Amino acid sequence: xxxxxxxxxxxxxxxxxxxxxxxxxxxxxxxxxxxxxxxxxxxxxxxxxxxxxxxxxxxxxxxxxxxxxxxxxxxxxxxxxxxxxxxxxxxxxxxxxxxxxxxxxxxxxxxxxxxxxxxxxxxxxxxxxxxxxxxxxxxxxxxxxxxxxxxxxxxxxxxxxxxxxxxxxxxxxxxxxxxxxxxxxxxxxxxxxxxxxxxxxxxxxxxxxxxxxxxxxxxxxxxxxxxxxxxxxxxxxxxxxxxxxxxxxxxxxxxxxxxxxxxxxxxxxxxxxxxxxxxxxxxxxxxxxxxxxxxxxxxxxxxxxxxxxxxxxxxxxxxxxxxxxxxxxxxxxxxxxxxxxxxxxxxxxxxxxxxxxxxxxxxxxxxxxxxxxxxxxxxxxxxxxxxxxxxxxxxxxxxxxxxxxxxxxxxxxxxxxxxxxxxxxxxxxxxxxxxxxxxxxxxxxxxxxxxxxxxxxxxxxx
Amino acid sequence: xxxxxxxxxxxxxxxxxxxxxxxxxxxxxxxxxxxxxxxxxxxxxxxxxxxxxxxxxxxxxxxxxxxxxxxxxxxxxxxxxxxxxxxxxxxxxxxxxxxxxxxxxxxxxxxxxxxxxxxxxxxxxxxxxxxxxxxxxxxxxxxxxxxxxxxxxxxxxxxxxxxxxxxxxxxxxxxxxxxxxxxxxxxxxxxxxxxxxxxxxxxxxxxxxxxxxxxxxxxxxxxxxxxxxxxxxxxxxxxxxxxxxxxxxxxxxxxxxxxxxxxxxxxxxxxxxxxxxxxxxxxxxxxxxxxxxxxxxxxxxxxxxxxxxxxxxxxxxxxxxxxxxxxxxxxxxxxxxxxxxxxxxxxxxxxxxxxxxxxxxxxxxxxxxxxxxxxxxxxxxxxxxxxxxxxxxxxxxxxxxxxxxxxxxxxxxxxxxxxxxxxxxxxxxxxxxxxxxxxxxxxxxxxxxxxxxxxxxxxxxx
Numbered sequence: 001x002x003x004x005x006x007x008x009x010x011x012x013x014x015x016x017x018x019x020x021x022x023x024x025x026x027x028x029x030x031x032x033x034x035x036x037x038x039x040x041x042x043x044x045x046x047x048x049x050x051x052x053x054x055x056x057x058x059x060x061x062x063x064x065x066x067x068x069x070x071x072x073x074x075x076x077x078x079x080x081x082x083x084x085x086x087x088x089x090x091x092x093x094x095x096x097x098x099x100x101x102x103x104x105x106x107x108x109x110x111x112x113x114x115x116x117x118x119x120x121x122x123x124x125x126x127x128x129x130x131x132x133x134x135x136x137x138x139x140x141x142x143x144x145x146x147x148x149x150x151x152x153x154x155x156x157x158x159x160x161x162x163x164x165x166x167x168x169x170x171x172x173x174x175x176x177x178x179x180x181x182x183x184x185x186x187x188x189x190x191x192x193x194x195x196x197x198x199x200x201x202x203x204x205x206x207x208x209x210x211x212x213x214x215x216x217x218x219x220x221x222x223x224x225x226x227x228x229x230x231x232x233x234x235x236x237x238x239x240x241x242x243x244x245x246x247x248x249x250x251x252x253x254x255x256x257x258x259x260x261x262x263x264x265x266x267x268x269x270x271x272x273x274x275x276x277x278x279x280x281x282x283x284x285x286x287x288x289x290x291x292x293x294x295x296x297x298x299x300x301x302x303x304x305x306x307x308x309x310x311x312x313x314x315x316x317x318x319x320x321x322x323x324x325x326x327x328x329x330x331x332x333x334x335x336x337x338x339x340x341x342x343x344x345x346x347x348x349x350x351x352x353x354x355x356x357x358x359x360x361x362x363x364x365x366x367x368x369x370x371x372x373x374x375x376x377x378x379x380x381x382x383x384x385x386x387x388x389x390x391x392x393x394x395x396x397x398x399x400x401x402x403x404x405x406x407x408x409x410x411x412x413x414x415x416x417x418x419x420x421x422x423x424x425x426x427x428x429x430x431x432x433x434x435x436x437x438x439x440x441x442x443x444x445x446x447x448x449x450x451x452x453x454x455x456x457x458x459x460x461x462x
Numbered sequence: 463x464x465x466x467x468x469x470x471x472x473x474x475x476x477x478x479x480x481x482x483x484x485x486x487x488x489x490x491x492x493x494x495x496x497x498x499x500x501x502x503x504x505x506x507x508x509x510x511x512x513x514x515x516x517x518x519x520x521x522x523x524x525x526x527x528x529x530x531x532x533x534x535x536x537x538x539x540x541x542x543x544x545x546x547x548x549x550x551x552x553x554x555x556x557x558x559x560x561x562x563x564x565x566x567x568x569x570x571x572x573x574x575x576x577x578x579x580x581x582x583x584x585x586x587x588x589x590x591x592x593x594x595x596x597x598x599x600x601x602x603x604x605x606x607x608x609x610x611x612x613x614x615x616x617x618x619x620x621x622x623x624x625x626x627x628x629x630x631x632x633x634x635x636x637x638x639x640x641x642x643x644x645x646x647x648x649x650x651x652x653x654x655x656x657x658x659x660x661x662x663x664x665x666x667x668x669x670x671x672x673x674x675x676x677x678x679x680x681x682x683x684x685x686x687x688x689x690x691x692x693x694x695x696x697x698x699x700x701x702x703x704x705x706x707x708x709x710x711x712x713x714x715x716x717x718x719x720x721x722x723x724x725x726x727x728x729x730x731x732x733x734x735x736x737x738x739x740x741x742x743x744x745x746x747x748x749x750x751x752x753x754x755x756x757x758x759x760x761x762x763x764x765x766x767x768x769x770x771x772x773x774x775x776x777x778x779x780x781x782x783x784x785x786x787x788x789x790x791x792x793x794x795x796x797x798x799x800x801x802x803x804x805x806x807x808x809x810x811x812x813x814x815x816x817x818x819x820x821x822x823x824x825x826x827x828x829x830x831x832x833x834x835x836x837x838x839x840x841x842x843x844x845x846x847x848x849x850x851x852x853x854x855x856x857x858x859x860x861x862x863x864x865x866x867x868x869x870x871x872x873x874x875x876x877x878x879x880x881x882x883x884x885x886x887x888x889x890x891x892x893x894x895x896x897x898x899x900x901x902x903x904x905x906x907x908x909x910x911x912x913x914x915x916x917x918x919x920x921x922x923x924x
Contacts, residue, residue, distance in 0.1 A: 218865065230699075285819045298683065301686050303681070306693050312768070313791060
């Protein structure tokens with residue numbers, strides 16, 4: 001049986017080498033968004049994408065300014081108003097890389113070795129982003145010209161936590177209007193087991209500062225009757241946790257959606273053993289809430305971590321002071337349906353309640369991100385399952401990401417549509433590390449899966 | 463009645479102005495021992511003292527090398543072998559000072575305002591050291607030439623914790639042999655209430671380092687099943703203290719000599735109110751072991767303070783890591799008869815016993831100093847009381863210093879003699895601060911008290 005997608009898939013295979021050489025052009029642009037010295041390269045990258053989308057025949061192609069780096073937008077809405085629209089999000093920026101970090105080849109001169117492309121950003125996220133561009137091209141050059149579904153493309157920056165994306169989405173809700181959003185910026189453990197991320201943890205990132213004396217004191221003159229602010233901080237931090245590794249802040253777990261049996265069974269398909277955990281991290285032993293598996297702890301349960309700690313003197317040798325201040329950065333990874341602002345208020349109130357009268361304490365909010373939890377029985381999710389089965393050749397599992405991609409929750413809540421995270425990378429691709437790579441086979445399979453997904457979505461009622 | 467000391471005291475008064483101008487010469491030499499750029503000035507200071515002691519007619523005057531800055535030595539043993547010998551210790555080095563710190567006049571250009579000399583080191587310790595030089599001169603130029611007691615003078619450096627002094631004393635025990643040691647390097651609250659420090663706290667200074675993962679981890683990928691080393695450190699530190707502010711390390715208090723009623727009564731003569739404490743330190747409230755008064759807590763009780771704390775990220779904004787390491791500096795102020803090395807072993811063993819298997823911990827010893835506790839009913843101490851009554855005009859109280867002067871314990875234990883700490887400064891002299899000063903009246907009273915003390919010592923059987 002010839003399906004609608006067979007012509008575009010053939011096209012994508014026939015043009016595979018050109019697609020890779022075009023991807024090389026993207027990879028050669030060191031679009032480091034976090035480094036002002038590379039602002040010109042980021043502009044160049046945006047201009048390259050803008051030109052490329054125009055060449056593909058997309059409409060409304062434009063480079064849209066934000067308070068930070070620009071968003072590149074293009075759309076094809078030619079399938080007609082009865083067809084669903086898919087919004088694709090990816091990011092064209094990369095994190096730093098240099099030969100000295102341990103790269104075998106220059107990070108911005110892509111090379112192919114053993115079927116893999118080596119370059120910074122090839123899996124995170126230029127390659128995965130380009131999957132969708134090439135899927136769309138394949139469609140438009142074949143079936144799409146006859147009949148298909150609409151598609152919008154949105155590409156922005158992300159590597160430097162994207163404070164400018166939320167206002168952008170808010171401002172352009174009409175332009176971005178769609179029925180489903182697809183993001184390919186994640187990975188699977190094995191090529192035979194593709195993964196759809198249906199949950200991401202959110203975040204509340206805070207700073208606590210304890211003040212004792214007005215300035216550092218001589219520990220000999222004042223020690224014994226001065227409440228050391230570092231000790232006060234230590235006591236406060238100690239009281240944030242219960243002995244069993246759970247978080248002691250009253251109300252912290254109130255909004256957590258407990259895992260049901262189907263979800264636990266799904267997570268169990270992607271187990272994380274103590275040995276795997278220890279090998280990857282080097283910890284002497286694992287830790288945490290023993291009522292949950294390791295996989296559940298790192299992806300489906302909320303956390304409260306100390307990210308930084310400081311007080312007094314940390315140079316070489318002794319310095320006999322009682323510090324005036326002690327501070328820390330702490331952050332909670334949140335799960336559905338915890339509200340990051342509410343969590344901040346709970347922590348703040350609890351810290352206030354356990355602060356002794358011998359010091360003063362301030363709790364400051366640094367940043368928040370909502371958790372995202374997209375039910376995997378939604379039709380748009382199940383359409384993705386079918387797309388993997390037909391396009392990739394394997395049935396995907398649904399996974400939960402322990403990290404935070406605030407844009408996912410923002411799109412979900414602002415646009416009221418599901419976000420389908422179809423990651424086409426491998427866990428071992430080395431994103432953010434030296435010798436980041438991406439296999440050409442995954443790239444090709446991704447394009448075909450993305451093509452099939454467009455077809456699967458077309459079956460859905462609007 | 464004309465006492466033996468009346469001629470030297472008259473001499474010291476008659477020559478007071480010259481004494482001050484000689485002190486000015488010392489103060490003009492910026493003998494900063496902690497700054498290699500001032501090594502030449504430290505040498506110049508030593509040479510000046512060497513010359514001065516020769517001019518006074520002392521014997522065996524010499525500049526003696528140590529592994530650090532040199533010791534200047536001189537002696538006068540002409541009173542005969544039946545007379546007791548007093549060893550005087552002071553330090554000729556100073557801590558840094560510059561106009562930008564808030565000095566009203568250049569710190570190394572001494573000026574007199576309102577009867578006070580303003581200059582770095584004038585009270586700590588050049589002025590107090592010079593008190594003894596001028597007392598000896600006054601004696602030698604008058605009564606001393608006829609009959610008196612022996613006296614040795616030892617001056618060294620101290621401001622940069624003196625690791626070279628202990629080996630120096632050990633090496634020159636024969637030369638330094640004496641019956642009593644006098645150190646004037648402390649202060650009193652009011653001129654009407656001179657203070658003899660009969661106790662100093664010792665110290666065990668340690669570093670604790672906790673290692674969790676082999677490197678910083680992404681808190682999203684690993685948070686929830688990784689024991690955060692900062693949290694582990696916080697828990698360990700929390701367990702070092704009991705809720706009542708006492709130290710929970712088993713055996714910590716075992717060797718503490720409890721205060722007796724006479725000692726508590728003596729300490730009560732120099733009370734420290736909550737208001738005084740809060741005004742001086744700026745703390746919102748006082749703290750500590752409520753079975754003891756504030757004065758007792760800061761001088762007669764051992765402590766355990768956190769001097770520094772570090773882990774992970776402390777820059778601006780968020781960084782979502784689980785740190786690989788967390789560390790701290792902690793130090794105990796010790797009282798008689800705690801042994802600093804034993805305290806280290808106790809802390810180390812206790813930390814090992816409370817370290818969970820999810821992290822590894824190292825406890826390192828940085829430095830130690832023995833506490834000093836000299837009973838105030840010793841004849842050498844009571845002789846000092848009489849010296850103050852006759853020379854200063856007021857009966858002294860015995861106080862305990864909360865800080866540590868390791869040389870005191872070292873001399874006590876190595877030489878087996880009492881150290882009498884006759885401080886001729888005022889608490890408000892601003893040592894180590896801008897506008898350090900010393901009143902000329904205190905300087906003169908100090909010289910006369912030191913003269914009388916020589917006479918009082920002569921009454922003691924050898």
